Amino acid sequence: MAAAGYSAVVDRLMAALGRLPGIGARSSERLAHHLLKCPPEEAIELAEAIRSARDRIRHCQVCFHLTEADEPLCSICRDPRRDQSTVCVVEQSRDLIAMEKAATFQGVYHVLLGRLAPLSGIGPDQLTIDALANRVQSGTIRELIMATNPNLEGDGTALLVAKRLGGSEVKITRLARGLATGSTLEFANRDMLADAFSGRHPL
Numbered sequence: 001m002a003a004a005g006y007s008a009v010v011d012r013l014m015a016a017l018g019r020l021p022g023i024g025a026r027s028s029e030r031l032a033h034h035l036l037k038c039p040p041e042e043a044i045e046l047a048e049a050i051r052s053a054r055d056r057i058r059h060c061q062v063c064f065h066l067t068e069a070d071e072p073l074c075s076i077c078r079d080p081r082r083d084q085s086t087v088c089v090v091e092q093s094r095d096l097i098a099m100e101k102a103a104t105f106q107g108v109y110h111v112l113l114g115r116l117a118p119l120s121g122i123g124p125d126q127l128t129i130d131a132l133a134n135r136v137q138s139g140t141i142r143e144l145i146m147a148t149n150p151n152l153e154g155d156g157t158a159l160l161v162a163k164r165l166g167g168s169e170v171k172i173t174r175l176a177r178g179l180a181t182g183s184t185l186e187f188a189n190r191d192m193l194a195d196a197f198s199g200r201h202p203l
């Protein structure tokens with residue numbers, strides 16, 4: 001999508017920006033102009049922030065939330081006040097952050113790193129279901145709360161996990177539909193999430 005009249009360097013910048021979610025051709029052109037016009041240190045700070053995050057951030061070895069490279073476990077898994085027997089299963093770290101902001105959940109999490117989306121080629125193997133099965137097998141977990149999003153793919157993912165772990169002792173529940181069908185957890189407010197937790201039902 002090389003725009004006429006730009007040098008190869010500017011084209012490269014616009015192409016990189018254009019690959020970001022929600023950024024179309026016009027936005028990438030506008031952002032590129034901004035980055036070329038703003039104080040150099042501002043643009044370099046952005047580049048450095050991206051580099052440092054990519055270099056330093058890893059997935060937690062237990063729950064797959066984000067953690068820093070020198071901490072194999074995330075701050076939630078390390079927190080002795082959290083109830084290790086109740087695990088809330090979410091699609092992505094952003095959902096976990098939404099739950100933490102609502103501050104209604106005292107257990108720990110498991111981040112699937114996506115959701116089942118056969119049409120986009122995302123199957124069970126791309127998710128962290130094996131790791132979750134291993135956690136369940138270790139025996140400390142009593143309940144898994146499926147908190148995948150209340151839409152077709154989120155429901156499918158919850159059912160898949162329930163089917164996979166159904167033979168085990170663990171109780172599997174699904175967040176109540178205090179959340180409107182088709183909505184996403186990321187944008188749920190505190191009361192909605194509290195209702196969804198307290199009204200959870202067996203899956």
Ligand SMILES: [Zn+2]
Pocket residue numbers: 060061062063064065073074075076077078
């Ligand atoms: Zn963790």
